[in-house]
Amino acid sequence: PRxxxxxxxxxxxxxxxxxxxxxxxxxxxxxxxxxxxxxxxAAYNLLTEIGKAMQRWLDKPTDDIIRDYIGLIMAGLTSSPTIASATILALAKIIYEFRDMIPEDMRLLLLDNITLLMTSASREIVASTLSFVKVYITSFPVSVVAPSISTI
Structure with a gap:
C-alpha cells in the first residue's frame, strides 16, 4: 500500500x-x-511514474532528464549485493519503459556497467545481470543490439 x-x-x-x-x-x-x-x-510502477514525473517537472531536453534519472538509479550499483541486484532489476524496467528516450551513450554506459557486473562473485548480482541482458536484447531493435553482442 505504501x-x-x-x-x-x-x-x-x-x-x-x-x-x-x-x-x-x-x-x-x-x-x-x-x-x-x-x-x-508497485515498485516498478513507482519507478516508471518517477521517470514520467521528472519529464513533467524539469524544463530540460528529454535526453538530459533520462540521464539524470538513470544516474540517480545507478548509484545503487556500488552498494551491497542485494541492493546492487535490485538496482539492476530496476534499471531493466527503466530501459524497457523508456527505451525510445534513452540516448545511445547512456545505453552503452549501462550495458558496459552491467556486463562488468556479470563477473561478480555474487550469484544474485549475476542473475540480475542476466535478466537485464534479456530485457536489453528484447527492448531494442536488432540494429541497435547487434553491435553490442561482443560486449555481452
Missing amino acids: LRCLTHVVMKLEKCNSSMLQQIIPEAILCCKDFNERCRT
Whole structure:
C-alpha cells in the first residue's frame, strides 16, 4: 500500500521535490527484489511514474532528464549485493519503459556497467545481470543490439 500511495503522490505533484525523490527511489529499488509480486509490481510502477514525473517537472531536453534519472538509479550499483541486484532489476524496467528516450551513450554506459557486473562473485548480482541482458536484447531493435553482442 505504501508504494502505491507514493505512486499516486508522485503522479499528483506539480513541482519537482528532489529530496523526496532521493528518499523514495531507494525504497522502490529495494522492493524490486521483494518476494511478494504485488510489492514488486508497485515498485516498478513507482519507478516508471518517477521517470514520467521528472519529464513533467524539469524544463530540460528529454535526453538530459533520462540521464539524470538513470544516474540517480545507478548509484545503487556500488552498494551491497542485494541492493546492487535490485538496482539492476530496476534499471531493466527503466530501459524497457523508456527505451525510445534513452540516448545511445547512456545505453552503452549501462550495458558496459552491467556486463562488468556479470563477473561478480555474487550469484544474485549475476542473475540480475542476466535478466537485464534479456530485457536489453528484447527492448531494442536488432540494429541497435547487434553491435553490442561482443560486449555481452
